[in-house]
Amino acid sequence: MPSKEEIFSKVRDILVEALSVEEDEVTPEATLTGDLGAESIDFLDIVFRLEKAFNIKIPRGELFPENLLTDANFVQNGRFTDTGLAELKKQMPFADLEAFTANPVIKEFSKLFTVQMICNYVDAKLATVPS
Amino acid sequence: MRWYWIDRFLEFESGRSSKAVKNVTLAEEHLHDHFPGYPVMPGALIIEGFAQAGGLLVGEHLKLGGNMILAKVPKAVFHGEARPGDSLVYSSKLEYINAEGALVSGLCHVGEKLLAEVDIFFANVQEGQRTRDLFGPGELLSMLKLLGAYDVGHAADGTPLKVPPGMETQAARPLGMAGP
Numbered sequence: 001m002p003s004k005e006e007i008f009s010k011v012r013d014i015l016v017e018a019l020s021v022e023e024d025e026v027t028p029e030a031t032l033t034g035d036l037g038a039e040s041i042d043f044l045d046i047v048f049r050l051e052k053a054f055n056i057k058i059p060r061g062e063l064f065p066e067n068l069l070t071d072a073n074f075v076q077n078g079r080f081t082d083t084g085l086a087e088l089k090k091q092m093p094f095a096d097l098e099a100f101t102a103n104p105v106i107k108e109f110s111k112l113f114t115v116q117m118i119c120n121y122v123d124a125k126l127a128t129v130p131s
Numbered sequence: 132m133r134w135y136w137i138d139r140f141l142e143f144e145s146g147r148s149s150k151a152v153k154n155v156t157l158a159e160e161h162l163h164d165h166f167p168g169y170p171v172m173p174g175a176l177i178i179e180g181f182a183q184a185g186g187l188l189v190g191e192h193l194k195l196g197g198n199m200i201l202a203k204v205p206k207a208v209f210h211g212e213a214r215p216g217d218s219l220v221y222s223s224k225l226e227y228i229n230a231e232g233a234l235v236s237g238l239c240h241v242g243e244k245l246l247a248e249v250d251i252f253f254a255n256v257q258e259g260q261r262t263r264d265l266f267g268p269g270e271l272l273s274m275l276k277l278l279g280a281y282d283v284g285h286a287a288d289g290t291p292l293k294v295p296p297g298m299e300t301q302a303a304r305p306l307g308m309a310g311p
Contacts, residue, residue, distance in 0.1 A: 018205055041202045045252050048234055052227050060231065 001126055007054075007119050014049040015115065018042055028116040036115075050118070056125050063121050064113070065091045069106060080104035094120035132160060135278075136180035137221060143284030145292055146192040146225060151184045151278065153219040162215060172213035174247070177239060178204055181249045184223045185235030186266075187275055189253055191284075192228065194295045195268040199233060202254035206236075209247045217241045231255055272298060 002010070012026040019036050032038040038046070043064045051058055061067070068074050068091070074084030085104055089097060095112045137151040155162075155172050162170035182201045189199050213219055219239050226234040232254045239247040272294065275281060284292030 020205070041252070041254060044232055044254060045203055045205060045234070048227055048229075048232060048252075051229075052234075 007122050010053050011118050018045045026115055030115050031111050032113045033110045078106050094124050136176055137184050140278050140280045140283055143280040145286045148224045149184055149188050151221045153180050155213050155215050155217045157215040170215050174209050177247055178249055180221055181237040182251050184221045185251045188225050189233045190271040195271045198256040199253040203252040206250040211246050
């Protein structure tokens, strides 16, 4: 089981390659779309590289949920509903939801997707894989 | 002009790697515009060559199925110019593939000299998300045959590469003229 530093180092290398960004831009708090310029197809590329680098399987939608913003039970009038927030916590236990929960507007949603979030996900995922 | 940006496979190892050659010639009309008096093969067409070589590697691995399209070029680094008379050898390696896509890394050499490094990311377009027909089995088979994959290729077990069972009679559908 790699240490948190080793996970961050590998994730940083992956993001440098997938997003053509400089190493020093990939900080734990950097957001994928806002700070690192990721576009939709990049998320699939990142998932691929994570699977290869860490030898894990990432089911579609597990790291980057796909159905949250399109379900009227979860989002209404540009904000997450209580049901939506509960679903978000269920689907993304590896994300830092504290700030978002205080003001759960859609336009802030992409800020959940940080470098640290990916590291947290990988860390949790590796803990479930028998060594 | 036809939209072929590799001329022939030199090696084709199913599911793993391929080598393909592209001979640059002054007979190619675009070279007289790029640039007048100083012909250079555009880098975008070298990338397209990798997309074709890599796409066929992926398509053959999927038994001529799937709807893999070029989705992203994560890396394209050029170290020199491709000029008329050059034989470009594209070495492609299938790095990773699953139901959603594939990543192919590539190196282009002219002789011993490294000319370009290009990675191609393919996404598998799901049924229902397509807005028009993509490559069908017939087109993939025609290209693989035309480019000699079955003359030099090997299956994963090392035996000579063969057309997938049931595909031998697949109607050949040659690629169209340049352009969509």
